[in-house]
Amino acid sequence: MSAEEKQNSQTYQGSNSIEHPENEKDVSEYIRRFYKSGISLELIGSGSKRKIGKPLQCEKILNLSKLSGIIEYLPTELYIKVRACTPINQIEEELKKNKQQLVFEPIDFGYLFLGKSDYGTAAGHVACNISGPRRFKVGSVRDHVIGFRGVNGKGEIIKSGGNVVKNVTGYDLCKLICGSYGTLAALTEITFKVLPSPNESETLVVLNLNLDSAADLLAKALSSSNDVSGAVFLPNEPQSNDYVANVEEIFSLNDLKHASSYTAIRIEGPKNSVDERIQNIISELNVKNNDNSILKTYQSEIFWKKVKNLEIFSSAKNNVARIVLPPSYCTQLLHHLEPSKFRYYVDWGGALIWLEICELTEKIFEDIRKKVVQCGGHISMIKLSDYLPYVEEVFTVNKNLYNISQNIKKSFDPKKILNPGKMYTGI
Template structure:
């Protein structure tokens, strides 16, 4: 059956020549047809994260946005099964009714793209594999995927995993497709692990003027038994006029009674456990030597929501870099950045979000080189309109690129899915 015949048999195609399959079978039929024709496909969902990665040069566009809805949710079994383009908002609302959540804290890229909330779909989160502040304690998005269904580059329907954590069948396959930006599989269904929400959240904000102390504090936090679930450093913003200074406005809370650079720690649990953890961490970090503020649940929850919404970079026109690095080398990266850029450090010292204005475009390559020297990697999450440097969006070593090519060949032998989205030629 030709593509034209498929359109006539209910696969909707709009005026922009975008195909909208309504179920897994139609996705499979489309891919089989394009596979036979050696014709490439740009896979999309609701486009909330389509600005991340290289622009694809595909002959066809297939939107999976009609594959939406909760298939099965068993709160007592701690899992939810959904179609790949189910809005994250719909999933979170369903979980919230049962006092449950996705522990990896989904980021909201809507703020840096359009200046407003738009979490997009669960498929987009799996494709990017970007987790929020709790990442250093609970793992990334891929660690919460129990199973999936999808269509490979030949049009075959594939499935992996199950509905319980102890069933590790296919776990590695789930990990492979996570962070692949739609270059391996057209996702149709995802099963996720869910967890009970913590009853309360408190945040200790520590004023730290001497940046040399930051990583000493991060080290102590990482080794603490106080179960800290968030640790972020927010430095002063540069005064050179190339950045929007909004930190004091965004993080304006009644009990946050100081400005400047500070480190924030999150404690979660019931009231008794939070009080015990607060006493313990106060002693471990010797917090009596610092000026501190304590945000109660009504202030703590929005504080971390703003962090995970990337609101500091709301509607930015600058380049936005995401750097992941070993905490042991984080202090050197922080010193390298100095006060020349607007940034903050999350994941207890492992994750840097760095804003680079167009006038400093040449610094993007330098920062990437430095991150590699320190054993990390960098992704250009958003580029400015003036960005014209020939720099790869993703960091990849030759050996990893070779592995990626082999994985790509096994899933998508003719390389028809999202060509060039991550790396040239893949």
């Protein structure tokens, strides 16, 4: 590749294009300087989620990785305050010492993009607002961020929330920052709400169900009084060389029988309660005579860790989409898409579909997006293969919400210098 071609590449980084601020004051000074000059900035931490959203071609890169470390952790007050680029696995290891956790179950996207673990940073998870299997019970990332500090597109230091769970100000900027993909502010500090880890976790796995039977079973489980915290359907893998068949290998657990499909329901809490609720749900779902497995705590935790970390896509070179929709439309959408042509699994009891697409053209993508919108949902292209030439918008665009997003962007970043176009064209 010639020097000119490198400079025109979307991933080109000149020797003077990357800045490494060491603290919040540095971040403010850099952004204020670039705001005055109208220089566009790409914000990155560890880069673990850099490929989500549109590829950027900015004049400068602001690498915030030096803003790392735990500032304050008070287990009895149920919060932890960290610098923005503190590794998530460092936070989780600290919480484990007091049997606490981030209950939104941070996803390790390293398996999807690199084929190995790369959890990323606190800021990356807040910026994307993508949560794990417990989402339908405990809420998303944004429901567990109780405070932050950051720098807006004018170089002004902003803050919201604090160290308490209750917010009485009426202005909850945390909700705006979460899921903004770095288009509103450069985060410098984040305060998370933390909660106790469950004593026990057991998973009922019903084997060899088809899509419709599994969806019906998950719906009944979620509407029961057994306080389900995980509900996933892993279907039979497509018989095609375009997809890597690896479910049997990934979910190779001593107490899990091999099957064409897995419908898994998780129960968490005190041991006696978990044992009782597992038996209740077996009885209520009438699956006592079905071919099933029960995973105790150790194997249950391994199973759900692999589910949340998208490990079945760890060898995928194809496009991967994330579809969120009302659970009642899940089977309708999948039948329309002809699931035998795709690789997918269903999470959140039917409200989330992870979809691997081998041959994705603009026409196919628009057809999928149109059907998703008709079902009251939205689609995000999380991973785009290198051979896909162009997708106009990788996130679902709603005209009214787009206009609102534009106004919010103007308030935080009037010159649109922070991650411009990362989410939507013009934002």
